[in-house]
Amino acid sequence: MHLRCVDCSTRHPAEMLYACTACGGILEVADPAVLDPAAAVTLGEGDTPLHRADRLAAAIGFAGTVLIKDETVNPTGSFKDRAVAAAVSRARAMGLDGIVCASSGNAGASAAAYAARAGLPCIVVVPALTPSEKVTQIAAYGALLLQVEGHYSNSYRVGLEIARRHRFANVTTTYLNPWGVDALKTVGRELHDATIGAPPDWVLVPTGAGPLVKGVVQGFRERAPARMPRLAAVQAAGCAPVVRAFAAGERVVRAWGAPTTFASGISDPLIGYERDGTHTLDLVRATGGLAVAVSDAAIRSAMQALARFEGILAEPTGASSVAALATLAADGRVAAGARVACLVTGHGFKDLKAWRELPAHTRRLATDEDPAGAVDAMLAERAAQPALPRIAAS
Ligand SMILES: [Zn+2]
Known part of the structure; x- marks a missing residue:
């Protein structure tokens, strides 16, 4: 079992490496990745319909x-669970101290959940404008959450710094973590x-x-x-x-x-x-x-x-x-x-x-209002509206 650079084909040992030490290129898992079953962390990801x-x-x-x-x-x-489950499992098998993940939200939620399941501390780095539901989900799993000004690439850079200075596995779901990327072939x-x-x-x-x-x-x-x-x-x-x-x-x-x-x-x-x-x-x-x-x-x-x-x-x-x-x-x-x-x-x-910004058929029923009459009114309103517009070609 080893890693290989997609650019220069240099072989590397099966460690938590994020780039080719010869050329800086992207690493991939070169042969079937064997994992100690005792280290596997799963919540039932994959096998989706x-x-x-x-x-x-x-x-x-x-x-x-x-x-x-x-x-x-x-x-x-989200599909990120597939990659993060594999990367966190690998981090646990290698005895690393924790998990760090730079994310636009979904990979961060996966990292927080799988780290919780593995009993490892987790630091998630997201852009300050990440949707509030994603931020809430990450925090709910108990991760430390850093919100960074600007777009995702700023968060990515902060994630690299944290992983360098702590003995944490970086499970960021660009091509950075070859163990995580490898698991996406299940799709x-x-x-x-x-x-x-x-x-x-x-x-x-x-x-x-x-x-x-x-x-x-x-x-x-x-x-x-x-x-x-x-x-x-x-x-x-x-x-x-x-x-x-x-x-x-x-x-x-x-x-x-x-x-x-x-x-x-x-x-x-x-x-x-x-x-x-x-x-x-x-x-x-x-x-x-x-x-x-x-x-x-x-x-x-x-x-x-x-x-x-x-x-x-x-x-x-x-x-x-x-x-x-x-x-x-x-x-x-x-x-x-x-x-x-x-x-x-x-x-x-x-x-x-x-979703809240999209049209919906809702109505607050008044205390003395006849429910059947209200539904009739709503049905009539909906019938008067045009059908859902064709998806605009862009
Ligand atoms: Zn290389």
Whole structure:
């Protein structure tokens, strides 16, 4: 068991390393990672459902098949549990003193929960403007929470400093922690195993730095390399460094400026670890895929469509994959009739402010009001409203 640099192929021992000591490149787990079962920390992450979403497909006006990989049902409400469970388990096996995680919120909630389960202290670093539900969740698990001014890349830098000065494992879910990234291949494996006979043509992945892209690619490479779907890395138009490089035909991803999107989970300008974006772009291109940006307005429509047509409550980042499908189907980059798997990465409970700003049918019943009459009035109001607007292509 060892680690390998994706850039220079140098082999490294199976330790808590975050970068190649020869070239500074990204490390990956080179062969099957064996873990002492006594060190394993789990809350039941992974093995999430794959739903066929015909009503959603109709709402988008897409003639193909839509599959929703619902990662919101993970123990803390996002796919990050897969990576963090593995990284915390590895930290415990190596006898490290604690956990540190720089996060836009979801990985921090995972780190706090799995550290609690492991009996390890945990420090989580988040941007000051992280949605309050994510902040509350992290604090509830007992982690020490540092809120840092500015965008995610500032928090990332603070996380590195803390990990350097304490004997804590850094489980930040960029490409930093190879043990965490390696566990994301379970997403690719599960997608493959659930679609034998009719594999997806496309997998649409909400993308910040991009380890989840790698997870899908690695899972399929392991199971059936000849049946690799094309991957689409989905970013918000207000923070789209990978999309910008893809659209310009550039080989290297450059950092974004100040992000302007409400999708906190993919609001990552990659400042100081631009290499992550380039690695993700390489992986996407290797599958014949693409990178696509979606507007916040399109994400809002996708959130509503997922909830109202399929019963799945997603946070903005989680619904971005569905917004991307609407865009790609409208412009023909995804062919009519294609089979498309959308990863829905995080639960709607993680960002209730985003939901409170969307229209709803609610009414306060007056003490002496007839409930049946009130419902009749509400039904009439709803019938008079136009149907949910088609998800705007962005
Ligand atoms: Zn290297």
